[in-house]
Amino acid sequence: MEYRIGTRGSRLALSQAEYVRERLQGAYPEDAFTVQVIKTRGDMILDKPLHQIGDKGVFVKEIEEKLLLGEIHIGVHSMKDMPSAAAEGLTFARAWKREDYRDVLILREGASLEDLPKGAVIGTGSRRREFQLKRLRPDIKVVGIRGNVDTRLKKMEEEKLDGLVLAAAGLKRLGMEDRITRYLEVEEMIPAPAQGILGLEILESNTGLLEMLNRLSDKETVEAVKAERGFLQEMGGSCHIPAGAVCRNMNNHGLCLDVMYGNETGSRQAYAKVWGDEPDMLSKKAAVSIRRQIAGKVYLVGAGPGDAGLITVKGLKAIREAACIIYDRLAAPELLKEAKADCEIIYAGKARDAHTMKQEEINRLLVKKSMEYERIVRLKGGDAYVFGRGGEEGIYLQEAGVPFEVIPGISSAIAGPEYAGIPVTHRGIVQGFHVVTAHNSKDTLSEIDFEALAKEKETCVFLMGLSKVDEIARRLIEAGKPSSAMAAVISKATTPKQRTCVSDLSHIGGKVKEAGLTSPAVIVVGDVVCLRDKLDYFEKKPLFGKKYLIPKIGAKTTGLKELLQEKGADVTEIQVGEIVKKKKIFSAEQLKSVDWLLFTSKNGVEAAFLNFVESGLDLRSLGGCRIGVIGAKSAEALQAYGIYADLLPADFNSDGLVEALKPYLTGKEKVWYFKAENADGHLKEALEAFCRFEEIVVYENCGVEVDLGDLEPLAEYNGILFTCASSVKRLMEALHTRRNALPEHGNEKTEKSEKSEKEEKTGENKRGCNIYSIGPKTTACLKSCGRELEGIENIWEARQASYEGLAELCVATSASQREPIYSPLSPQQS
Incomplete structure (x- = not known):
């Protein structure tokens, strides 16, 4: 059979491919082996350093495409240029015996690094080499240089560089060993992972060819590849991050792995030497050693149960100082606005039926980001540990060598019932409480000792059990709990969307279904539920259950939103302008x-x-x-x-x-x-x-460009509050633009539009949307809009042109204590 060997077109790449061809031809004379040259992106861009054009993968993509298409059978690479894992559908054969792994110094004059004058200029395309040269000689100036070996040597002469750093393996394969001035030993410069080793890449499905290549492998080199590339993979697998690794068999002393790792600027670097017998364990030990030296700290922060104001002082400080925040679905979105402008924010939320990231991915992400940033916040709803998986994350970080700290949060198990007027303990009624999770990883009811809970007088609090309310109630009754025992279910506790259902155990499931409560929810069972009538303050706030929209100027949360939230309102802000x-x-x-x-x-x-x-x-x-x-x-x-x-x-x-x-x-x-x-x-x-x-x-x-995003129809809000005329005009323009951009559907009607039409005819949707104005100029602008604001019911103007005046107006109109100054439905009003 004829096998085609793909390679880049440089003299070194051809020399390596020819070496592979000769070995295969000698081992399998009945088959034919030919070399095919393939141009790669890395060969075409020679005027930029490697980290500016992508990563080392720019030398291999085109070759891998040819492999997947079946145009070639074997791709020959320098293994050090390969990403830490093979592309999907491809695999690497076991490594053949490696060439010299060391880096070398080529000088125009002199015999050693020490001979170079102060400020000497050395060329290299590798920041790994640059950083280690600076450790040896901080005064040296390092310049970027790209191209094949001949090109680099030519540039050294033409540009009068004092020297170059190259790989010994390449020079030896080209027969240019005589150009080497000095070998740089591992103690001076740790080479790139798998330097001097050829990467033989083939289709994963081509098992016959894989077996042929593996017969020529070298055991010691195979172990080195596992340890060195294993270290690179442990550190995140990025090829453009400066990393070095070399594994040597020290005979009676076992395997020794020397590694180095740095950030992109070189401001953080670490070096380690580890010993062992298993390559896989060596790479993990080396990675842990590196992280213990330079990893940033991860803060596992409990965000509280929903109300952004329930974050702890220490938690808020961590958010404000973080360089990266990885947050959950249940963390209050307002907390993210406290982050620095350049903070990287990553959503890793997990709902019952939809995981943006699996827990294993989150764990690895935390470790990865610890090598990029000094301070990372893992923001979790409620408390970091209470029925969260913060403990698992902490253990994973500790084992990976990443420092972490826990900042506790207020748990919904306590705060949720309290916001519904239910204390989980109360003198003379109950002296304790149980908190259990009602949901397990199989989406079934957890293993709960209902008999023990039923016998106890203490309050029972169930988290993550909304879909299991009926079953929980039934199991408690079967275990001996009186069917008349009081229960409460609190949905979206501590937020303006909070809703509470109260009933006895035998009816609570039906009540919850009838109310259409949604998760997250807290279930409380016990005599303390009877205290709700006396202690419920949150749901009795004057604007509780009301929704308001505020077009605002600037990105920051307005004081008006805070005033309305204090009165219990659900407030959405949309930026329509900025102050320059x-x-x-x-x-x-x-x-x-x-x-x-x-x-x-x-x-x-x-x-x-x-x-x-x-x-x-x-x-x-x-x-x-x-x-x-x-x-x-x-x-x-x-x-x-x-x-x-x-x-x-x-x-x-x-x-x-x-x-x-x-x-x-x-x-x-x-x-x-x-x-x-x-x-x-x-x-x-x-x-x-x-x-x-x-x-x-x-x-x-x-x-500014107004992002209406998922803004609900205006009629869904109890009111829109305008603090200036410009906000009126800009919101009008944005709504008009969106309305005109909607596609035409002819006679087709959406379910939502049919529902709205039906409500209009039957008079079921009588709420409308009140419009609140801060003063005469804003009111005049609103009046000029006429019916442009779809869903307008009335216009109201604050008696005092202030945020406080607007908030008081919302309360007064909510209680029907004020009359509108204008209604588009009654033009005679003014």
């Missing part, structure tokens, strides 16, 4: 001539004072100025700089500021108004006749 500061330079002389500074927003305050600082001015420069502001937030922003406003009108709007300021003006005063570029000229028109009025643009409220 404008740079202005001021002088102390300019400020001396100003009598009044006016601010109508906290953004104006912050932008102006940022410019004062950048102009080299401090509070003394404002000594002759009086300051007027609109609204409490502007006043608070001033106070952050140690200044109290001289003028704060009772009405938080421009007209209120004008009327409050006029008594202080004689016509001679100089007034500076710090404003947004796109703000109207109302203040100027109202005051320029009474003073020397000047507008100073210090920021701009700019629009």
Whole structure:
């Protein structure tokens, strides 16, 4: 049979392929073996370092494609250039005897590294070699150099480099051993894993050819490959991370594996030497030794049961300092907003029927990221250990040599019932409680001692058991628990979506089904459930069960959202704009001539004072100025700089500021108004006749691309709160764009649209969506929209133009204590 051997076209690659051909031809003379040259991406890009064009796999992809297509039978590679695992459908034959594994130094002048002058320039395309050269001679300058051996030697002469570092194996295979100035021993430079070994790659299904190649293998080299490439795989398998490994058989002393590993910049490097008899165990020991030296710390953080405010102080600190966060489905999304802007955030959530990542994958990911970052947070719902798998993760990290720390979280087993008005213990009623998981890995009810639970008086708390409520109740009754015993099921506990069902054991399952509760849920059984009527505070908050939408300016969570959440509301924010500061330079002389500074927003305050600082001015420069502001937030922003406003009108709007300021003006005063570029000229028109009025643009409220994402239909919200006219316009534009982008379906109707139409005809959907305005300008903009806001019911305006005013308005309208100022359904209203 004829076998085609694929290889790259360099002189060294051809020499290696020819060596393989000759050995095979000698061993199997009845077959024919030919060499076929294949161009790879790595051969075509010679002007960039290896780590900038991908990884060592750029030398093999095209060859592997030819193997999979059946155009060649054997791919010959330098094993050190291969990724840590073979491509799918391919496999490697057992290794043949290795050539010299060492790196060598080739110098233009001199006989050793020590002979080189200070600042000598050495060329190499490997950061592994670069970092180890710097350990030997920190003063040496290392430059990147690519190409085959002949090209590199030519560049050394042309560019007057003092030397090169190359692999001894390549030079020996080319018959160029005489060019070697000095061999670099393992103690000086640890070579790349599998350096000097040929990688013979074939189709995994070609077992006959595999057997032919394996007959020519070398036992000692096979062991070396297992240990060296095993180490690379243990460390994550990345070819562009600097890593070195060489395994030697030390006769009576067994196998010795020397390894090195560093990050991409070389700021963290570690070296290790381990001994043993089994290559696989050697690679694991070496990896553990490396991680113990340079791995970052993993923090297993309990995020609490759902309410982001229940995170511990220590947990929040860890989130804010993390370089990488790997989080679960049950962790409050708001916590991720506390992370640094450059923090890598990875979702590893697991629902009952859908796992984004399996636990084994999460474990490996934690170890991998520990080698990339100093601080990694594993953010888990509830507590890290209580019915979570944080303990397994901690053990895996410890065995892998990665330091970790646990930051406990508040468990839903306690917090869930408490938010529903149910203490798990209460003096005079029950002195203890049991917490059990109702769900096992086989999606069936866990092995629970129901007889023991039924006999005890203590409260029983079941987690992860919503789908098993009926069975749990039945088993407890069968074990002797009275069917009249009280039970509660709390869905989405501690969040605004919390819902609670209470009944006796014999009816609780039906109640839960009727209510349509969804997971996660906590099940509580015991006499303490009867305390709910007296202790339930959360579900009695004035806005509990209400949903609101806030179009906001800027990425941060607004104070308005926090106010509404404190009152129990479920709040969604959508960013429609951002504040961009404008740079202005001021002088102390300019400020001396100003009598009044006016601010109508906290953004104006912050932008102006940022410019004062950048102009080299401090509070003394404002000594002759009086300051007027609109609204409490502007006043608070001033106070952050140690200044109290001289003028704060009772009405938080421009007209209120004008009327409050006029008594202080004689016509001679100089007034500076710090404003947004796109703000109207109302203040100027109202005051320029009474003073020397000047507008100073210090920021701009700019629009952003509005991501409507999974935004629900507006009619699904109890209200939309607008804090400025620009938010009205931008949300309108985004909704209009999305509406126009929806595909035409002719006469086809979706299930959702048919349902909405039916509700409209029968009058079942009467809730509508209230619109809340912070002040007159925003209201005027809303009125001009007419029916553009689909689902509008009424427009309401806050009596005081502030977040507090809007929050109070939501409470008042929810309790039907206020009438709307405008309804598009009743045009005569105004």
